[in-house]
Amino acid sequence: MAQDEGLPTQSPRRDPRTRAGFITLLGVPNAGKSTLLNALVGEHLSIVSARPQTTWRRITGIRTDPQHQMVFLDTPGVLEPRDLIHEALMLEARHALEDADILMPVLDATAPLSPGKRDFLHGIVGAARVPILPVISKVDAASTEAVGEEEEWARNFATSSVLTVSATTGAGIDALVAHLHQLLPESPFYYPEDELATAPVRFFVGELVRETVFEQFHEEVPYATFCEVEEFRDGGGRTYIQVNIYVERASQKGILIGEKGQAIRELGREARKKIERFLDEPVYLDLWVKVLPRWRKKRGELRRLGLPVPQPKNHASTS
Template sequence: VKFLPALQAVGYGTVPPQHADASAHKCPGLPHAPGECDLSSMTLETPPSDANVPTRTGYVTLLGRPNAGKSTLMNRLIGQKLSIVTAKAQTTWQRITGIHTKGHIQAIFLDTPGLLLAKDLFQHSMLEEALDAVREGDVIVLLVDATDPLHESEKKAIVEALSLSTAHLLVVINKIDEAEPDEIARISGWASSELHCEARGISALHGPGVAALWSEITEALPEGPFLYPPDDIAAAPVRFFVAEFIRETVFEQFREEVPYSVFAAVDEFREDQDPVYIKANLFVERNSQKGILVGDKGAAIRELGRSSRAKIEEFIGRRVYLELRVKLRPKWRRREKDLGRFGFRVPVGKSGNDGN
């Protein structure tokens, strides 16, 4: 396969020969199309476990604006769907921690909400989640969407965020298989001049460049003992991911502003039963949104339940009985008490109505 000079300049098409046949492998744990693959099916450039080889471990912060491909990349690196992915922007609301252990390497990935110019309490909460992850990261992977040029204000916000850390920086141009060569060259030039970092290109969705990126990440991780057992893939409890899959289905099934006003919370999770019994609440801000979620004679919420249940059953590997309830919680995104109750970070010094 021949690559345009602009693609070669950012490392696209430079996957080592041992990864060339990765597309022939099945992709366990992730939906895939022909040609897709994940790291669990590759022979990575990570030495086998050896008592004489020091272990490396650390936090890898995935940073970028909404829809840059952070969640898609983490899911591929982990080899398991942990972060929800939809066509809509800003579906990651809280930091997701995914763990990938291979040989003497343990990378703890922090998938963050997209960087944005925060305008309200909820957006400030998401921004603080992202900035905290920047401060904690041992390696920062900055993803830039090659198909959607950065505005000057966004470039400035990225530079300011990166100023919070002295961690090893990897600038990654994503969706490079869909991009115009001129735009790739512009991003690469900006990374070199403003961030003093050479960019590399990947397709997080389809796989090219990801194995080479993994190798760079492993080389940048500091030496140290593993922070999690080798078979752990996530730091959050199962019920957190159950709620996320329900919220993902809301984004897929409903349009416009409705999904951004819906928060899913698991009220009961009884895994000692067969099928597993799960009761979850969907909190909305307006009665009109409640009507949309329920639908005519309950048709919409039944479909939401069916689709969500299928995802949950695949994730936990058991049959599930899922009960969904829609509850009204006016202006929950603007109220500090509600944000705190739902597990969001409450920004200090930001305006918000802390009602009952």
């Protein structure tokens, strides 16, 4: 082969250096983080509901173009923990924060925070040592004044700009992407270019059932429910999927099943449609409801959900 003659070998129009990084979405429960991740990635990867504390595990969604790879980390809403599962959710969010190259606080323009909650969020965000790009969400549903007030507060911790978006209408998403591209560090890609997510398909299937529980049931039931795919197998043109739905009490099991099984049938119908859309294939969905008493308070069960479990507090020495 001919030796390099010192001439540039790359086309001058194509920058060979790629940019890539981890972008953590952080905010209080219900701020619109998961909806925004889905809009940024263009897939329904992270479940959404009108109620707070929908997201329990960190969800990774990836957006790649020839020069940039953005790895978005959706997190559970941050809140003052009141019990063990809240502590586990906070740890999950904090771990995603530690992995961030860019921190993207998501602030809901339709629900201004109390001064106490602002201080709490500011404390977490302000400790970050990476670029902080606050995003005011849900601007389609908020007044200009409300958006302006959030923007003003966000300038306290923004390292450069504050952006506004509506994840439901798509307004501001392109500008957000362009801004993030500028902030990404120079780096090789972390994942293959065609990858959108890192979690296994089974995880998303369980999440889609849980999302449907959030839509169809009320009060404490969605918060007492976790879903685990027990079996997933191809068979005769239809994928057979068995999902175990765990609740804390027999009364919650009764609610999920409903009179003559009517509620669980409705749950199965809606969840199956979502799973078929996600997998793009016909599915036979078999739902089993089981009682796992007080699982929200048990370290082993939280670990089984894939959550990081806080260390037990040191007890005073026993005499």
